[in-house]
Amino acid sequence: MAEETITLEVTRYRPREDREPRAQAFTVPYRKDWVVLDALNHIKDRVDGTLTYRWSCRMGVCGSCGMMVNGVPKLTCAAFLRDYLPGPIRVEPLAYFPVIRDLVVDIEDFMGKLRRVMPWIIRRTEQPLTAGEYRQTPAQLEAYKQFSMCINCMLCYAACPVYGLSPLFIGPAAIALGYRYNLDSRDEGYHLRQPILAEAVGVWQCTFVGECSAVCPKGVDPAAAIQRSKVAGAKDWFLSILLPRGGRS
Amino acid sequence: MSTRKTSEPFWWGLFSVGGVVAAFLVPVHLFIHGLAVPLGWIAFPHARMLALVGQPLVKVYLFVLIALPLYHWAHRFRFVLEDLGLHALRAPIAVGCYGSAVAGTVGTLWVLLRL
Numbered sequence: 001m002a003e004e005t006i007t008l009e010v011t012r013y014r015p016r017e018d019r020e021p022r023a024q025a026f027t028v029p030y031r032k033d034w035v036v037l038d039a040l041n042h043i044k045d046r047v048d049g050t051l052t053y054r055w056s057c058r059m060g061v062c063g064s065c066g067m068m069v070n071g072v073p074k075l076t077c078a079a080f081l082r083d084y085l086p087g088p089i090r091v092e093p094l095a096y097f098p099v100i101r102d103l104v105v106d107i108e109d110f111m112g113k114l115r116r117v118m119p120w121i122i123r124r125t126e127q128p129l130t131a132g133e134y135r136q137t138p139a140q141l142e143a144y145k146q147f148s149m150c151i152n153c154m155l156c157y158a159a160c161p162v163y164g165l166s167p168l169f170i171g172p173a174a175i176a177l178g179y180r181y182n183l184d185s186r187d188e189g190y191h192l193r194q195p196i197l198a199e200a201v202g203v204w205q206c207t208f209v210g211e212c213s214a215v216c217p218k219g220v221d222p223a224a225a226i227q228r229s230k231v232a233g234a235k236d237w238f239l240s241i242l243l244p245r246g247g248r249s
Numbered sequence: 250m251s252t253r254k255t256s257e258p259f260w261w262g263l264f265s266v267g268g269v270v271a272a273f274l275v276p277v278h279l280f281i282h283g284l285a286v287p288l289g290w291i292a293f294p295h296a297r298m299l300a301l302v303g304q305p306l307v308k309v310y311l312f313v314l315i316a317l318p319l320y321h322w323a324h325r326f327r328f329v330l331e332d333l334g335l336h337a338l339r340a341p342i343a344v345g346c347y348g349s350a351v352a353g354t355v356g357t358l359w360v361l362l363r364l
Contacts, residue, residue: 165336204257207328230261237258 004030006081007088008039010051013099021099025088036076036084036091037065040103053103060217063153067103068092073155075217094158096167110154113170116196117178122189140185147180147225149218156212156222162205169205170197172212172222179225182232198233206230260324260347267321274314299364308361316354323350 005027013021026047028039037055044051055065058077065076070090081089097105127134156172157163163171178197181187197203206226213223286293301307323346330342 161332165332165334198255198258200255200257204255204261207332209332230258231265234258234262234265238262 006030006039006084006086008036008043009088009090010040010043010103011092011099012051012102013093015101021093023090030081032080032082034081036067036069036074036079036081036089039081039089040076040091051103052101061151063151066094066153066155066158068095068158073158073215075153075155078217094154096158096160096164097154107154109167110152110157110171110174113174114152114177117170117174117181118189118193118196119174119177119181121181121184121187122192123186124188134186136185143185144180144183146220147176147183147222150177150180150216150220150222151218153217155215155217159211159215161209161211162207166201166205168201170202172226175203175206175229176220176222176225179229182229194229194232194236197229198236203229203233260320263317263320263350264324267317267319267324270313271318271321275318278314302364308364312357312361315357316350319350319353320347323347 007025007027009023009025011021012018012024026039026043028042028047031038037058040051040053040055044053053065053067053076055077056062057064060075060078063075066073067076068074068091069076069079070084071092073094076091081087091103093099093103093105097107097109100106121134150173152173154173160169160172163169175197178193182190182193182197203226206223208223208227210223213221216222281291281293285291302311327342327346330346331339335342
C-alpha cells in the first residue's frame with residue numbers, strides 16, 4: 001500500500017535574493033500523531049536543509065514556533081496534520097511582522113514594546129534578602145495568574161488587525177503582561193507602568209476585535225486585560241481632571 | 250500626569266457609558282414604544298406620554314437615553330472607518346463622528362427644553 005502523504009505549501013523567502021516571498025509545495029508522509037512542526041522538521045532533515053524556521057521545545061512552552069497555518073496564527077507544535085486533512089496546508093510566517101527569512105520573522109518590535117511596559121516587579125524600596133520573600137495569598141496570586149501564562153509567542157499580534165493597521169500599537173501580549181504586574185500585590189509600579197499602557201498608542205488603539213484572546217494557545221485573555229486597563233485609564237484621566245493632585249496619593 | 254496627553258480616555262468613557270445605556274435602556278424603549286404601544290399590548294395614551302415628558306426628571310432621563318448612545322455610536326463608527334483602512338483620514342473622521350454626537354446632544358437639549 002502506498003504511503004499516505006500530505007502537501008504543505010511553505011512560504012520561502014531569501015533576503016537579498018528574492019524580491020517577494022513565494023510558496024513552495026512539499027509532500028511529506030502523513031502520520032496522525034504528527035504536527036505541522038514535525039512535517040517542517042521532516043522537510044529540513046530529508047528534503048531541503050535550507051528551510052528556515054524557529055522552534056525549540058516542541059511542547060507549547062517556549063513560544064517560538066508560531067506561524068500562520070491556513071491563515072490562522074498557531075503554534076505549529078500544537079497544530080496536528082490530522083486537523084487539516086486532506087490538505088494542502090499553507091504554512092506562512094506570522095502576519096504583520098517583517099520576514100527575515102522563510103518562516104522567521106523579526107521580533108525586535110515586540111521585544112521593544114515588552115520592555116516598555118516594564119513586565120517585572122517594581123518596588124519603591126527593595127526589601128533586603130534577609131527579610132525573606134514577598135508573600136502573597138492564593139487569592140492575590142489568582143488575581144493575575146492567567147495573564148502570567150503568556151509565553152510571548154506573538155500569535156495575538158498576528159491575529160490583531162489593529163496591529164496590522166497601526167504598527168505603533170503596543171499590542172495584546174505586552175499590555176496583558178503590563179497589566180499582569182499592575183495586578184500583582186507585590187508590585188508598586190502602577191504609576192510608572194499605567195501611563196505607558198494608557199498612552200495614545202496603548203490600550204486606546206484597541207477596537208475590541210477580540211481575536212487576540214481567541215488565538216492564545218495558553219488561555220490568556222489579553223482582550224480583557226486591555227478593556228480593564230481602559231477602565232483604569234479612564235478613571236485616572238477623569239480623576240486627574242477633577243482632583244487637584246490627579247487623585248493620586 | 251502623562252495620561253492627560255491624550256483625549257482618548259474621555260471619548261472612551263462616553264463610549265463606555267453610552268454602551269451601557271444602549272444595551273440596557275434602549276431595548277426596553279424599543280419594546281415599549283416600538284412594539285407594545287403601537288400593537289395595543291399596553292395602553293399609553295399620547296396625552297399622558299406628553300405630560301410625562303414635561304417632568305424635569307423625565308427630561309434628564311431622556312437626555313441620558315438619547316445623548317449618551319450617540320457617543321457610543323460615534324466612537325464605534327470612527328473605529329469601524331479606521332479599521333476599514335481610512336487611516337489617512339483619522340483626524341477628519343474623529344471630528345466628524347464626535348462632532349455629530351455633540352450636534353445630536355445639542356439638538357436633544359434644544360428639543361427637551363422646548364417641551
